[in-house]
Amino acid sequence: MxxxxxxxxxxxxxxxxxxxxxxxxxxxxxxxxxxxxxxxxxxxxxxxxxxxxxxxxxxxxxxxxxxxxxxxxxxxxxxxxxxxxxxxxxxxxxxxxxxxxxxxxxxxxxxxxxxxxxxxxxxxxxxxxxxxxxxxxxxxxxxxxxxxxxxxxxxxxxxxxxxxxxxxxxxxxxxxxxxxxxxxxxxxxxxxxxxxxxxxxxxxxxxxxxxxxxxxxxxxxxxxxQIEPWDPFMEDTGFTEPQVTENLACEGEQAEIKAFILPHHSRISADQHSAGAGPRGWNAHQGFYIYRNRRLLVAGDWLGLGMQKEEHFKLARIRIDLANSADLLWQIDVKKSRARPPAALRQDLLRIARATRSRASSIYRHRGKVIQRQLNDKETFLWTHLMKHGKSFYRINRDHPLVRKVLATSDDRAPVRALFNLIEQTIPAPLIVINNAEKPDTFSQPFEDSPAELRKAMEAVFDAMVEDGRERAEAARALLLMEPFNNHPELVSAFLDDVVRKVAAQKK
CATH class of the missing domain: 3.30.565.10 (Histidine kinase-like ATPase, C-terminal domain)
Known part of the structure; x- marks a missing residue:
């Protein structure tokens, strides 16, 4: 018709x-x-x-x-x-x-x-x-x-x-x-x-x-x-550990892979740690980050490689850069929020992921305190971790300067020792483990909202070291390495400047 x-x-x-x-x-x-x-x-x-x-x-x-x-x-x-x-x-x-x-x-x-x-x-x-x-x-x-x-x-x-x-x-x-x-x-x-x-x-x-x-x-x-950028790799902190870049090829398409080990919270400020958590928290943001033309598609995922998101791997983040010609190969969806690696690259990605997770776990477990571990550990930490008959427990460090002072100046040490023992024996470890597993990013940092109390604690520990016969310069160095003061170097420096001024004024 x-x-x-x-x-x-x-x-x-x-x-x-x-x-x-x-x-x-x-x-x-x-x-x-x-x-x-x-x-x-x-x-x-x-x-x-x-x-x-x-x-x-x-x-x-x-x-x-x-x-x-x-x-x-x-x-x-x-x-x-x-x-x-x-x-x-x-x-x-x-x-x-x-x-x-x-x-x-x-x-x-x-x-x-x-x-x-x-x-x-x-x-x-x-x-x-x-x-x-x-x-x-x-x-x-x-x-x-x-x-x-x-x-x-x-x-x-x-x-x-x-x-x-x-x-x-x-x-x-x-x-x-x-x-x-x-x-x-x-x-x-x-x-x-x-x-x-x-x-x-x-x-x-x-x-x-x-x-x-x-x-x-x-x-x-x-x-x-204006919206400020959120860099998942915290490259501006100076404490992130970038790993060696690898280039993987598949069906003529290149994928640039670069892993980053983020800093332990003890090496950065509370604000930096909070920012590094990202919109969904530290645990959720571990894994691979896939970019297409520098635009982020996938933000923290182990890409079906048989790996779970666990607390001790949360410092591991791995960047994958793709060109827009790799869309079909990587099965990028319409919303540009999902991608799947080609089968030919899975073993290489698994190798990179395992190496990155291993390094991240090492940093996490050792709390990033390489410098302190090389020096005088006896007084760096208030709490010490001990094992007895295969069981783990924590003890107040009797070598800590402030603990030594309290014990030395007490007329009757028995109540103080009993109090220490009671505190050690009643640490709510199961509750801490549960809370950390369910909400790992909700734990506050020491003295997070009380700089005045931090200053008082700093003064008490410094005075205890000086009264114990330590030179002020040596006490100052110890303070800079001691937990939790090592997380606040600017406050320690300000405190030590005040000490120097006071000493100079006394000499006049």
Whole structure:
């Protein structure tokens, strides 16, 4: 039949727009991964700044993502809004963070029912396209109606791009996944909204940390505040131990592997230790970190190599760098949050993981105190670990300067010794083990919130050493190596400076 689309050989089986969109919403994005997928497009478009605004207004809440990248002209925007706008098999630019031609659309509609994109280039006027799932459902035609009238947005929305030569803004409206039908004065819903904003900040700081620093850094802003990078390898601390880089090849694709042994908490400050834990805690963040074009895909996973996440391996983190041409080989998913190593590389990865875990376990078990172990151990620690008849127990160190002083100055030592013995015999070891296994990152550091008490303890130990006949310089060196003062060298130095000034004043 002339003009008919019917054929004896095939049927045209176009999917219904409304039905397919509803299915695409179930890809498994959450808010942080969805926004990360959108930001991939901004970085690929050469943006130096990306602004994310989460605006609370109850059921009218919205999320805006604006960048100063190259932008898109009319036809480019229309193409970009098509689901599957580019085949995953097509060659891409080396710095392209995309793959399936689905990310921006599926990520957006997973969180909202109305996606509007406004964009302009240096040479083109602003153009607009909108996918409105409720409108598509209401037409009952199954047609892929991509709306494009400029008056779909308000004048204030259009004004967002007026001060830029080029750029793109995404508007997410009708946030049914995040807000639903909550009223503007729903405190519980608003609190949840704010908490998700914090989760977005932490996730983006991790995923794009290699883009957020350096000479050509990208600046990410959330609700007006710049996001600082979170480096899982703590390379700036000076105490991380980088291992030798290896390059593994498989089917013509290169994978660069570099392991890092992170510092024991005794070698870094409490703030550094807290930051190093990352969004999910120390235990959760051990393992492999897979990057594609410097963009983090997998954050801490042993990749199905038969290894469990255990407390004594938490200092082991291993970086894998891939090119975007390795997507199919490493089975990278649409959300760019999962990857699986090819079978040919599993033995090499297992070898690297075992070596890294062994070194991390050694650092963890020895508490990173190599210097102290080489010197005078008798008084470094307040507690000593002993074994008797195959059983482990802890004893207050009688050689500790302050313990020696207490025993020496007591008129009746019997009650003091009885108290020490009672403390040693009633340490709640089973409870400590359980708490450490369940919540290993919740233990506070000694004197974490009480620097004044730390100073008093420092003075008492120093005075005890001097009264015991030790030279002040020797006592000062011992203090710098003694637990827990070795974790606070700046406070020890300030205290010792005060001691020197006092001695100098007395001589005058």
């Amino acid at each position: 002339s003009g008919s689309r019917m054929s004896p050989d095939y049927d045209i089986a176009s999917p219904g727009a409304g039905e397919l969109f509803e299915s695409l919403r179930a890809f498994g994005y959450d808010l942080p991964t969805a926004l990360a997928d959108v930001i991939d497009n901004s970085i690929t478009a050469g943006a130096r700044n990306v602004w994310i605004d989460l605006q609370w207004a109850g059921r009218d809440s919205r999320i805006l993502v604006r960048d100063d990248g190259r932008g898109m002209a009319e036809e480019d925007l229309r193409q970009a809004m098509k689901p599957g706008s580019l085949s995953p098999l097509a060659d891409r630019a080396a710095n392209d963070l995309g793959r399936f031609g689905l990310g921006m659309k599926t990520a957006s509609i997973s969180q909202c029912r109305c996606l509007t994109v406004l964009s302009k280039t240096k040479k083109s006027a602003p153009s607009l396209r909108r996918w409105d799932l409720d409108y598509i459902a209401s037409t009952k035609t199954g047609e892929w109606r991509l709306l494009k009238r400029l008056d779909l947005l308000s004048a204030s929305d259009h004004a967002l791009l007026e001060g830029q030569k080029s750029g793109t803004v995404l508007f997410w409206d009708r946030l049914d996944a995040l807000v639903g039908d909550a009223s503007v004065d729903d405190d519980v819903a608003q609190k949840h909204f704010r908490e998700r904003a914090d989760a977005v900040k932490q996730h983006l700081a991790m995923v794009f940390h290699r883009f957020l620093k350096g000479r050509k850094a990208v600046n990410l802003h959330i609700n007006g505040r």
